[in-house]
Amino acid sequence: MAARFSGVRRRTLDLCAGLSAEDLQIQSMPDASPGKWHLAHTSWFFEQFVLARDPAWRPRDEAWLYLFNSYYQSIGPMHARPQRGLLSRPSLDEVLAYRRYVDDAVCQLLANEPDAELTTLVELGLQHEQQHQELLLTDIKHAFWCNPLRPAYHAVPATEAHAPVPLRFIPGREGIVEIGNDGKGFAFDNETPRHRELLHPHALANRLVTNTEYLAFVREGGYREPGLWLSDGWATVQREGWGHPLYWDDDLANEFTLAGMQALVPHAPVCHLSYYEADAFARWAGARLPTEAEWESAAAQVAVAGNLQDTGRLQPASAAGGDDMLQLYGDVWEWTASPYISYPGFRPLPGSLGEYNGKFMCGQWVLRGGSCATPRDHLRASYRNFFPPHARWQFSGLRLGQDR
Amino acid sequence: MAARFSGVRRRTLDLCAGLSAEDLQIQSMPDASPGKWHLAHTSWFFEQFVLARDPAWRPRDEAWLYLFNSYYQSIGPMHARPQRGLLSRPSLDEVLAYRRYVDDAVCQLLANEPDAELTTLVELGLQHEQQHQELLLTDIKHAFWCNPLRPAYHAVPATEAHAPVPLRFIPGREGIVEIGNDGKGFAFDNETPRHRELLHPHALANRLVTNTEYLAFVREGGYREPGLWLSDGWATVQREGWGHPLYWDDDLANEFTLAGMQALVPHAPVCHLSYYEADAFARWAGARLPTEAEWESAAAQVAVAGNLQDTGRLQPASAAGGDDMLQLYGDVWEWTASPYISYPGFRPLPGSLGEYNGKFMCGQWVLRGGSCATPRDHLRASYRNFFPPHARWQFSGLRLGQDR
Amino acid sequence: MAARFSGVRRRTLDLCAGLSAEDLQIQSMPDASPGKWHLAHTSWFFEQFVLARDPAWRPRDEAWLYLFNSYYQSIGPMHARPQRGLLSRPSLDEVLAYRRYVDDAVCQLLANEPDAELTTLVELGLQHEQQHQELLLTDIKHAFWCNPLRPAYHAVPATEAHAPVPLRFIPGREGIVEIGNDGKGFAFDNETPRHRELLHPHALANRLVTNTEYLAFVREGGYREPGLWLSDGWATVQREGWGHPLYWDDDLANEFTLAGMQALVPHAPVCHLSYYEADAFARWAGARLPTEAEWESAAAQVAVAGNLQDTGRLQPASAAGGDDMLQLYGDVWEWTASPYISYPGFRPLPGSLGEYNGKFMCGQWVLRGGSCATPRDHLRASYRNFFPPHARWQFSGLRLGQDR
C-alpha cells in the first residue's frame, strides 16, 4: 500500500511536469479546476479523511481546509467553485510543500501496520487522486484550447496506422444477470450493491464509433435535423451553435489535442461528444446507446487493458483488428443509455464520504470503460462514471448498441 | 366517439367558465401557457393531425398554424414559447370560433363511419386535450398566485373531515413482472411496449404523504440540512430561497388553492413539491421514492378512481380509511425514483407525432397516478407523466417506498 | 380646470377605443406597461397625490395602492414592474370604474373653488396622464409588433406627398442665454430653475433626418463600421444584431406602424432610433447632435405646433417646405448631445413627488420636441424628456447640429 501510495501520488506530479505555475493557475470554466487546485485538493482529501481521524492532527493551514474542500457540505463551507482560478496564493511551491507534508504523514501511518479501515480510506484517497489525474488532463486541455495560441501539453505521440475494423454487432447476454461490484477489490459506493438486472435481447458494436463515421453524420446534416435530437439537445445545439465535436476545427479536418492542433485520425474513435451528440448519432445510425448493464455484462468477461493513461498517448487511437469486442477499456468513455441513479439497495458511505457519489444522482448519464486519460489500475468493469448530458470536455464518445 | 369528442371538447370550455378574456390571456412563466393558448393549441392539434390529412382542407388561418404549434419542429417553425402571453390577437372570441370551426369539421368526419386510423388520431387528440385541461388548471393557478390579490378560480369546495389514516407499508410483488400498456384501450407511445421488469423486494406506503407529515420535515429543519438533498436540489433550495412547498404561505398555516388562500388541511396530501423536495423528504423519513415499475405493478390491480378532476374539488383531499392501498389515483401526481427514459424496444409514433413524447426523455422524472386535476377517463395504470426535477406548479406529491 | 381635467381624462379612454380587454392586458417587455395598467396608474396618481390629502379619503381598494404605484419608494413597496402584465384582476371593467370613482372625487374638489396647491397638483396629474397617453401608444405599438400577425391599432391615416425639403444649417444664438422654464405655466421640476448657459458657435439643421437619409447610412454599411459608434453602442449592435431602426423590416422597404406594416415614406423623419444610432448617424454625416441648450434656444422662438398627437396621424410625417426651422415640435423626439442631469440649483418637488424626475438623473440622455404621440398642450420649449441610450420603442429620431 505504501508503494502504491507513493506511486500514485508521484504520478500526479509527473503529469504536471511540463506545466508552469501559470499553466497550473488557470481555470477556463466553472466545470474545470486549475491544476494547482487539483494538486491541493487531492492532498486535502487525505488530510481530511485520513489524517484528521487523529485528534492530535495539526492541519498545515486551517484556511486551506476551506479553500480545498470541493463539495462536502457536511464538513463546512467551501470556496466557490467558479473562483478557484483566483487563488494565486498559496503558491504552487506552497502547494507542493503541502503535498509533501501530507505524504509524509500518510506514509508514517502506513508504516505502522495499518488497520483495514485506514487501508480502505487510503485506497479511496488514491482512487480519488486518480480521478483528479484524469480531470487535470481534461481541464488543462480545455484551458489550452481557450488560448488562441493553442499550446501543446506534450509532444506528438507516435501513431500506428491500422486498417479500419469493420463494424459488427455482437449479441449480448439475455435474461437475469448480476452487475455491480462483487466485493473483490476496491469499488466506489455507487457500484454497489451487486444486484440482479434483467437484460433484454440486444447486441453491442465490436468497436467504438470512429471519426470517419461521425464525419458522415456531420456532413449529411446531422446538426441541422431536429428530428434526430432530444429536445434539450436540439436547444443546446441552437443556443451554442454546435456543428461538430468540441475540439474539431470548423474545417472538419483538424482537432485540438494535448499535442496541439492535429489532423483528424480517420479511424480513431470520435471524442469529446456530449450525450446529446452521442444519442443523436446513434439515432441517425439506426441504433441506440447500450445500457450500462448491457455494457457491464460484456465487459465483465474482458481484462482491463487498452489505450489508457499508462500508454502516455493521451488521445484515442484506432482499433486494432480482432474478432473480439474491442476498445471496451480506454480510448473514450462510452455514453450509455442509463441515467445515473442508485442501484437497488444502495447505501452511501457513512459520514461526509456519503457525499462522494450519491448526491449527484440526478440529471446525469452513466459513462463506462475509461479513456486514454484513465489510469489502468483505476478501472474495473463495474466502474460508473457520470456527467451531465451537455458535458463535452471529457474524453467521451460512444459504442453503438441495438435491440435484437 | 362523436359523443366522447363533444364531451371532452365541451369540458375544456366548462373549465374556463369563470375566467375572463383577461384571465385567459396571461402567461405567468415560460413553463405555463395562457388559457386562450391552450384553447387554440388543442384545436390546432386536431387541425394538424386529423383535418389536414385531407389535402383539400383549408386552415382557418395559415398564420395560426405557426402561432399554435407547440414544439413540433418537423412541422415547421413556431411562436416562441415564452411569448405566448403576448398574443392578444386572435381574440378569445376568435379562438372560440376556431374551436367551433374545428369541432364541426371533426364531427363531420366522425359522422361518416370513421376508419381505425381516424379514430385513433381523434382519440389521441382527446387525450392531448385532456392533458391540456390539467395544464390549464395548473397554469391559471400559478398565474393567479402571481397576482397579489390572490384571486379564486372557483368557490371553496366542501371538505369532509377524515380521521388520519395511519401509515403502513404494504409489500409489493417481487421478481419479473410485466409493465407497460397491454394494448387494450388507448395509450401513449411512451407507455409501450409492454415488457418485463425485475422487481426487487420492496413495499409501498398505503397512502400519500400528508401536510402534517411534511410540516414536521419543514419544522425540523429539512430545508436547512444539505445532507438530505441531492446536490442540484440543494443548489436550487439556496438559489430560490425555498423553505416550504410552492403555494404554502410563510406562516406554514395557509396555502394558495384554486379557491384562493385556505388553511392547510392537516391530513390532506402535501402538494406542489419538486422532485428534489419529494426525494429529500423520503430520505429524511428513512424511506425512498417508489420506482415506476413498483408503482405500476401495485396500481394495475386497482380500478381508476379517486379524487380526480371529475369530483370538481381541484385540491388534494385527505385519505379516507380502509386497509387497501389508498390514493393511487388522483389527489397528486406521485414522483417516482425513475428517470423518464424509453422502455426497451420503444418506438415513437411515426411522423411528426413521434415528437410527442420521445424527445423529452432526458433530464425528467416519471410521475404516476394522476391528480385532482386529471380527468378520470384519461388515466390508466400504465400512464407516465414526466417533469423536470425543479417543477413545482403541477399537483405533485409523493408516496413513500422502501426496500425489504 | 374642471373642463381640462375631464378632457384629458376622456382623451385617455378615447385612445383605448379600438383596443380589447386582451390588448390592454399585455406587457411586451419590462420597459413597457399594459394599457390597463396605464389606465389604473394614472388614476392612482390622482388618488395618491390629490385625493389622499384629505385624511377622510377612502381608497377604492387598499391593495390597488400597491399594484398601481409605479416607482414611489417613499410611499411604500410596489408591484414588480416586469409583472404588470400578469394582473388579469382587477378587470378592465373594474379599472374603468376606478377611473370614474377617482374622476368623480376630483371633479367634486374642483367644483369648490380649488386653492392654488390643489390646482397645481391636478395639473401635475394631468401632465402625468398625458405622458402616459404617449406611453400607452408606444407600448401597444411594441406589443402589437411582437405579435406575428402584426395587428393595426388604427386605420391608415391619409398622407400628403411633399417634395423633399433640402437640408440647411441655420446658425443658432451664441454666448450666454437663459434656458429652463420661466415660471409661466406648468413645468416639471426638472425644467427648473431657469438659468444661464453658455452657447458656443453652432448651427442646427432646418429639419429632421429622413428615412431616405438614414437608408443611405444603412446601405453604406453604417451598422458594420465600429468607428462610427460609441463603444457601448457597438457592443449593443453586435449583441442585439441591429441592422436598421427598430420597426423596419429586413427588406429596408417597410416598417411597422400603428396602422400595421406600411411602406417606408422616403422623406418622413426616421424614427425609433436609439441614442447610439442617432449619434452614429450624426458622426457618419460629419455632424453632431445638438445640445439641449442649443435646441431650446432655437425652439423658444417658435410656437408649439406640428404633427402631434392631436392630428391623429400617430406616425412621423414629411416636412412641409418653408425657410424656417421645421419640425421642432412633434413627429419624433430629438435625441440631444446632453446627458440628463440637473440644472444648476435644481430642487426636486417636496415629498414623494420629488421622486418624479430627479432620481433618474443618471445614465439617460435628453430628448426634445415631442412626437406624433405627444399631446400639443403637454409640450413647451423647456420640456425635457429622457431615455437610456439603448431605448428605441419611443418615437425617437434626430436633427443634426454642427459647430461653426
Place this chain on the structure above:
Amino acid sequence: MAARFSGVRRRTLDLCAGLSAEDLQIQSMPDASPGKWHLAHTSWFFEQFVLARDPAWRPRDEAWLYLFNSYYQSIGPMHARPQRGLLSRPSLDEVLAYRRYVDDAVCQLLANEPDAELTTLVELGLQHEQQHQELLLTDIKHAFWCNPLRPAYHAVPATEAHAPVPLRFIPGREGIVEIGNDGKGFAFDNETPRHRELLHPHALANRLVTNTEYLAFVREGGYREPGLWLSDGWATVQREGWGHPLYWDDDLANEFTLAGMQALVPHAPVCHLSYYEADAFARWAGARLPTEAEWESAAAQVAVAGNLQDTGRLQPASAAGGDDMLQLYGDVWEWTASPYISYPGFRPLPGSLGEYNGKFMCGQWVLRGGSCATPRDHLRASYRNFFPPHARWQFSGLRLGQDR
C-alpha cells in the same frame, strides 16, 4: 525623453516586484486585467503605435498583436476581455522578454534625434503606461481581496497621526472661465479644446470626505433609505446587497488594503465608492458633488502634489492641516457631477488612436485629481478620468460642493 521612457517602463516592473507569476496571471472580474496582461499590453501599445510605423518592423509574434490589443476595433479583432486571465502562455518570462524587445527598439529610435511626432507618440505611450500602472495596482488589490487569505501586496506603510481638519467650504470662481488643456505639455484628446465654461455661484469643501464622516452615513441608515439614492443606485444597492464601501469589513472597523486587512483610519479619505454612493452621501450631507469645471478652476491654481503613487503609501492618507484647499491631487479620485462627454469642438486623435477616449463618452462620470496610485508626473489640472457609476474598485472618493 529616453530617460523618461526608461524610468516609466522600469517603474512598471518595480510595481510587480513582490508579485509571482501566479499573482500576475489572475483576472478577478471582466473589468480588471491580469498583471501580466498589463505588462504585455503596454508593450503592444508601443509596438503598435510607435514601432509599427516603420514598414520594416517585425513584430515579436504576430499572434500577440491579437492577444494584447485592448479595444482598438480599427486595428483588428482582439482577444475577449473576460478571458485575459486564461492566457498562461505567453509566460511571464516571455512577456518580460517582449518588454525588453520593445524597449530596445524604442530606445534605438529615441537615440536618433526623434522628430516631434515620434516624441508625441512615445509620450502618449508613457502616459498610457502610467494609466496601466494604476490599473495594475487596483486590479491586483481586487484580485487579492477575492482570495479568502487576503494576501498583502506590500508591507504596511508608516502612518502619521493627524488631527482632523475641520470641514470648510471655500467659494469658487464665478462667471465664464476657461478649462481644458492649454497646450503646454502633454494632454489626452479628451482634455481639449480649451474652452469657456460658465460657472454658477458655488463653493467646494477644503478637503475630502473622511471615513468617520462616511461611517456616520452608514450608521444612520444611509444604505437603507431609498430617498437618498438615484434610482439606478438604489437598484444596485438592493441587487448587490451593498452596505458599506467596497473593501470595508462588515464590522465597519477594518478594510482591505494593499497591505492586507487594516483598521479603518478615522480621518483618512473614504475610498472605493461608486458614483451612486458618492452622490447619495452628498445628498445626505445636504451638499452635492462638484462639477468638473468647478473642480478644474480650483485645481488650476494649485501645483500637482500630494499622496500620489510616488509616496509608495498606496492608500489614502488623512489631510494635514492648512487653510488652503487640501487633497486636490492624490489620495482618491473625486467623483464629479459631470457626465463624461466631449468638450465643445472636441476632435479625437486621428486614426486608431481616436478610439482611445472618445468612444467611451456615454454612461460614465468624470473623476478628477488622481489617487494614491497615480504617478505624480502623470497628473495635471485638466486631467479627466472616467468610470461607470457602479465602479468601485478604483481609489475613488469625493469632495463636497455646494451652491451659493
